[in-house]
Amino acid sequence: MKFSTQEEYGLRCLIQIATGTVAKPMTILEISQREGLTSTNVAKILHMLKNEGFIEGLRGQSGGYVLSRSPESIKVKDILDALGGNLYDDSFCERHAGSKAICAHDSGCSVRSLWQRIQEAVNDAIGDMNLADLMGTSRFQLKEGMVSLIQAEKVGRS
Amino acid sequence: MKFSTQEEYGLRCLIQIATGTVAKPMTILEISQREGLTSTNVAKILHMLKNEGFIEGLRGQSGGYVLSRSPESIKVKDILDALGGNLYDDSFCERHAGSKAICAHDSGCSVRSLWQRIQEAVNDAIGDMNLADLMGTSRFQLKEGMVSLIQAEKVGRS
DNA sequence: ATGAAAGTTGACCTAAAAGTCAAGATTAAA
DNA sequence: TTTAATCTTGACTTTTAGGTCAACTTTCAT
Structure with missing residues (x-):
């Protein structure tokens, strides 16, 4: 019984995005450096996560990736199901x-x-x-209200 | 998160051997027919199970495979660990x-x-x-004393 | 003894997952 | 409008697990 690398890396990318996108969207390059993965591979994984509806890609010069909803509403089980199947x-x-x-x-x-x-x-x-639970042991903890800030930013732009 | 086919097939071969070897050792051909696998593949899997100490191969014209100890003493966890790792x-x-x-x-x-x-x-x-628990839903249920009969047969021969 | 039935071994082939690459399309800031 | 930074797409290569093949060895029943 094993985890696929997709499950492992996908989850870690999600955690990075969740913890790091307070001020601005997180770019592929940034994530790849933090996790020690190649940027092309991160791109592939993020594309998958985007198709599954967990994250959203923001294009343009100051673009990057952002959670599509609050980390509290993203269940770990759904993530694992999407990445590795049951x-x-x-x-x-x-x-x-x-x-x-x-x-x-x-x-x-x-x-x-x-x-x-x-x-x-x-x-x-x-x-x-949920995703927020996994952020507990990470260096940067998302605080109350931060997600809604991001959401507001997104809405304001579109 | 997935099971490897080794875990799946290995476990099923073990159950076949456990439930079927009351009268005589079970041959590779027999197992392969019951499980719908090729005999070469079964041979490979059984070889692995033998190296891990779960079964014993009896050579010669009336040979085949037999559990090396009682099904009650073979833990499912040990089987899975041996076949697929943690x-x-x-x-x-x-x-x-x-x-x-x-x-x-x-x-x-x-x-x-x-x-x-x-x-x-x-x-x-x-x-x-343990392995005996998995035999509960199978057609043929090993009854009290059968394993010791097999053991006796083995000892008598060597 | 001898042959048939069985297990053993190691090399080889195949398919699926993982990861890479390069060209292209999109967008926001200056 | 131009530019730079980003995402997007699909084909390609690599790696690994799974499965196959064929020659060989061992053993028991006759």
């Missing part, structure tokens, strides 16, 4: 059934219930954790 | 730190604590589950 879902049995299609319809498939059980445990553990 | 371990930060080595020694690494938290949840969920 541990267990309905397609799992098909992918792992081998040449026989016994798994999905066979009540004797005892492995499936184990995967489901583990999945539930993970979901419980993550629970209602 | 979700989080000490090498994780190195692998995912990018070019900077900030993660392992930086208390500001907020992602790490999340991974650890999830790992703990999984461990709790699996807890003391």
Whole structure:
């Protein structure tokens, strides 16, 4: 059982954006330097996060990336789902059934219930954790009202 | 977050061996047919399981594979660890730190604590589950004393 | 002994994920 | 309007996990 690098890097990029975009949007270059990743790779990851609706790209000379909503409203579970997919879902049995299609319809498939059980445990553990919770141990902590400031800035521009 | 196919197939092969080897050792061909996998692939997986000490290969015309100890004493956690490695371990930060080595020694690494938290949840969920527990929903249930019969057969031969 | 059934080994092939590259399009500030 | 900084896109390369193949060794039943 492993995390994909997309999950790891995506989450870290999100945390960077969340903690760093108080004064101004955070650029790809900035994120790549802070996380030690190449800027092209960061660009790819951010593009994915944008498609999933977590962040927003602001173009132009003073552009960069910004959270599309408050960190409190972005659930860790949603992030992980978007970046790496679920541990267990309905397609799992098909992918792992081998040449026989016994798994999905066979009540004797005892492995499936184990995967489901583990999945539930993970979901419980993550629970209602959100992006703001992950920012707790970071150097810069977003304070009350900062997000709305960013939001206002965005609205004012568009 | 995904399971590797090794974890999936390995676990299923183990269950097959555990439930099927009451009368005689289970052959690679038999397992491959029941699970819909190629026999060469099953051979590779079983070899791995053997190296990890879960099963034992019996050679010769009436050979096959047998559990090396009772299904009650084989913990699911140990199986998963052997087949797929841990979700989080000490090498994780190195692998995912990018070019900077900030993660392992930086208390500001907020992602790490999340991974650890999830790992703990999984461990709790699996807890003391053993191979015998997974056999519960299978067609053939191993009954009291059967394992010792197999053990006796093995001892008698050597 | 001998042959058939079984496991063993290591090299090889394939497919999917991860990461890179380069050209292009968009935007805001001067 | 020009320029510089940004994002966007799609094709390409690299890496790694998964799976295959074929020759070999071991063992038991006859």
